[in-house]
Amino acid sequence: MSDATVNSPILVADVGGTNLNLALLIPEGPGFRLLRKARFRTQEERSLTEPILRFLAVDPFLRPGRACLAGAGPVVDGRIRLTNAPWDIDGPDLEGALGIPVKVVNDFIALSAGTLHLDLADPAQAIPLPHVDGSLPEPAPGGLVLVVGAGTGLGVGFLVTSPSGIRAFPSEGGHIGLPVYDEDSLALWRHLAEGLPGPPGAELAVSGPGLGRIFRFLVETRRVACTPEGAAILELSEETRPAAISALAESDPACGRAMVIFVDLYARVCADLCAAFLPSGGLFLAGGIAAKNVDHFLKERRFMARFERNYRDHLDRLARTTPVFLACDYDLSLHGAAHAWSVS
Numbered sequence: 437m438s439d440a441t442v443n444s445p446i447l448v449a450d451v452g453g454t455n456l457n458l459a460l461l462i463p464e465g466p467g468f469r470l471l472r473k474a475r476f477r478t479q480e481e482r483s484l485t486e487p488i489l490r491f492l493a494v495d496p497f498l499r500p501g502r503a504c505l506a507g508a509g510p511v512v513d514g515r516i517r518l519t520n521a522p523w524d525i526d527g528p529d530l531e532g533a534l535g536i537p538v539k540v541v542n543d544f545i546a547l548s549a550g551t552l553h554l555d556l557a558d559p560a561q562a563i564p565l566p567h568v569d570g571s572l573p574e575p576a577p578g579g580l581v582l583v584v585g586a587g588t589g590l591g592v593g594f595l596v597t598s599p600s601g602i603r604a605f606p607s608e609g610g611h612i613g614l615p616v617y618d619e620d621s622l623a624l625w626r627h628l629a630e631g632l633p634g635p636p637g638a639e640l641a642v643s644g645p646g647l648g649r650i651f652r653f654l655v656e657t658r659r660v661a662c663t664p665e666g667a668a669i670l671e672l673s674e675e676t677r678p679a680a681i682s683a684l685a686e687s688d689p690a691c692g693r694a695m696v697i698f699v700d701l702y703a704r705v706c707a708d709l710c711a712a713f714l715p716s717g718g719l720f721l722a723g724g725i726a727a728k729n730v731d732h733f734l735k736e737r738r739f740m741a742r743f744e745r746n747y748r749d750h751l752d753r754l755a756r757t758t759p760v761f762l763a764c765d766y767d768l769s770l771h772g773a774a775h776a777w778s779v780s
Contacts (some may be wrong), residue, residue: 444501445471447488448537450543450772451507451587453520453674454478458491459770460500466751467553470767470772471498481522489653492534497576501531503538506773508589510606511605514540520588540604541776543769544593549581549604550772550780552595552763562720563730565760567740573759579716583610585723586646590639594713595779601780608713611637615704617742620659620697627653638705642698644725648677650701651694660690682729694731702726702733703742711751711759718759727764 443463449455459473472495476487484505492499509516509734514527526760527540552563556575564572575581581595592609593603614636621663628636628649640646651669655662666688669680683689706719733739744755765771 438685446525446777447492447500447503447534448770448776449484449488449503449505450509450546450769450773451505451516451518451521451525452478452543453508453518454596456481456484456487456679457770459767460498461771461774468771470770473767473770478521481523484525484695485530488530488534496648500534501684502536502777503534504541504546504770504773504777504778505538506541506543506621506769507592508543511595514538516540516542539776539777541773542593544583544585544591544606544780545604545747546769546772546776547591547722548581548593548595548772549602549775550768551581551583551718551722551761552602552779553722553771554761554763554768556761558581560762562761562763563734563763564764565721565740566737566755567760568737568744569756573758574756575718575759576716578712579618579718581717581720582709582713582715584702584709585721586643586671586702586725587723588644589613590646590705590721591645592709594715595717596641604776604779609709610639610642612705613709614638614641615701617700617704621701623659624650624653624659624697627657638701642705644678645674647694647698647725648674650705651677651681652696654693654697655692658675662690663758666690678725679728684730695729696738697737698727699732700742703739703779706740706760707743707751707755709755711746713742714753714754715758718761720761720763720770722763724766726762727766730762730764733762 445460456476460471461468490757507516529701531538546658579595685695
């Protein structure tokens with residue numbers, strides 16, 4: 437690839453089930469500077485090519501030299517078959533339409549790559565979560581980095597440093613078993629298991645739609661009284677329900693309890709994943725839900741209290757020495773896609 441191509445703007449995309457985010461970034465120092473971005477409604481588009489062409493047509497003199505597109509799912513022959521959108525990401529077709537090199541990566545490869553370039557001292561980019569004892573462990577240089585993000589689904593990715601450089605990997609970790617730690621979580625497990633061919637996975641509860649399922653479970657099983665405001669939430673679309681639950685968490689008992697269970701389950705999922713990955717380089721909570729609900733994670737150190745509560749002492753020690761950060765930079769996936777060009 438020529439120097440002109442590498443130094444020209446890069447087109448990046450973060451393709452989600454709800455939103456399609458596009459941006460142009462320009463290399464600057466060790467990172468990238470955002471030139472322009474736009475958001476489209478995924479379900480309203482007929483393909484990925486059409487919104488990209490409209491986006492680029494706004495400034496025809498600002499042409500990208502390459503593109504890196506991120507979406508949920510495995511990449512096969514430069515393509516991702518999306519399960520949450522009415523079309524797929526087809527890298528070879530887009531190369532023909534745009535006339536530039538196109539790389540397609542899993543969305544959690546992009547997010548994982550982006551975490552390496554967060555300024556951990558800037559609370560607008562990342563917030564360290566204090567452990568129950570108040571400690572804030574430092575990430576080990578070169579240590580494995582684990583990224584867990586709840587949004588439309590539950591994604592998991594990780595980074596390792598090897599002699600050949602940094603490598604980012606996706607995983608299907610969001611589909612590990614739904615944790616059970618008390619009577620409510622056991623009842624929720626049983627509730628979600630009804631009609632399934634196997635045990636419920638974590639994503640069924642630790643995601644935007646999952647928060648709505650937790651709320652419905654609490655109301656339908658009458659574990660918490662349903663107020664008129666709570667009843668109105670049940671009439672909302674699955675897409676808008678999580679924000680409504682979060683907004684009423686301080687005043688509505690069912691919403692408040694749903695958020696508590698959600699954070700507890702998120703913490704237990706992360707604790708189980710940390711036992712498998714041993715992320716001495718840090719655990720990063722990505723995705724929109726955590727970033728929009730920082731107070732619920734920090735209040736009474738709820739997330740960390742559940743994260744550190746394991747059945748063996750050595751697992752407690754592992755949890756207490758794991759650096760944990762909540763990623764707050766909403767452009768993380770876009771910058772990460774730009775960095776993913778060279779790390780995966």
